[in-house]
Amino acid sequence: MAVTLQKPRMARHLMLLSMSVGLLLLVTGPLHHLRQAWGKAIVVATPTASPVLTSPRAHDTKLQVDLSDRQVRVYRNGKETARYPVAVGQAGWETPSGQFKIHQMRHNPIWQHPITKKVIASGPDNPLGRRWIGFYQGEHMAIGFHGTPQESLVGQAVSHGCLRMRNRDIAAMYQQVGLGTVVEVQN
Known part of the structure; x- marks a missing residue:
């Protein structure tokens, strides 16, 4: 007489879940790509070491951020085409300066x-507003341009490093740039 032992229900569910996650990782690649595809975590973007597909707009467009006057300028073929006010990082959470490329x-x-x-x-109620343009990926957070539900704070040093x-x-700037567009941030 053969005896068949059944695993407890929870163990079966956990085994099925781990097999499903393993299969998803095989199909989609590393977990950060899966999280990015689901759109659940702007702060967990593709690491900067990954290749960025370049948009045709990236070749003739550049963004230049001047943190001192809190503005971003859009240049196309070397000519300024637009200028927008931005909120910048507050003390202790300064917006990083340097040259970057839009990657998200x-x-x-x-x-x-x-944190939570x-x-x-x-x-x-979303603090990112209607658009996100990511250009810097740190170990624990991403920095980029985004909208805000608190538009009265634009022009001030109030963010945690992002440019609100x-x-x-x-929305207008989103139409003028693409993946790979250079972003220069200067003090």
Whole structure:
């Protein structure tokens, strides 16, 4: 007489879950790509070491941020075509300076709080507003241009390093740039 032992229900579910995750990783690659594809974590973007597909707009467009006058200028073929006010990083959370490239762009982004991990859906209460243009990826956070539900703070040093813009301005700038566009940030 053969005896068949059944695993407890929870063990079966955990085994099935781990097999499913393993299969997803085989199909989609590393987990950060999966999280990025789901759009759940702007702060967990593709590392900068990964290749960035370059948009045709990247070749003739450049963004130049002057932190002292809190503005971003858009240049196309060397000529300034637009200028927008931005909120910059507050003391202790300064916006990084240097030369970067846009590596992530999102419409109606979903945001995940980097400490509490709470996910904020896109909409009027989302701190990223209606657009996200990521250009810097640190170990624990990403920096980029984004809209804001608090447009009255644009022009001030109030962010945690990101460059906040009025929603209409980030929507307009979003149309002028692409992946690979150079972003120069200077003090």
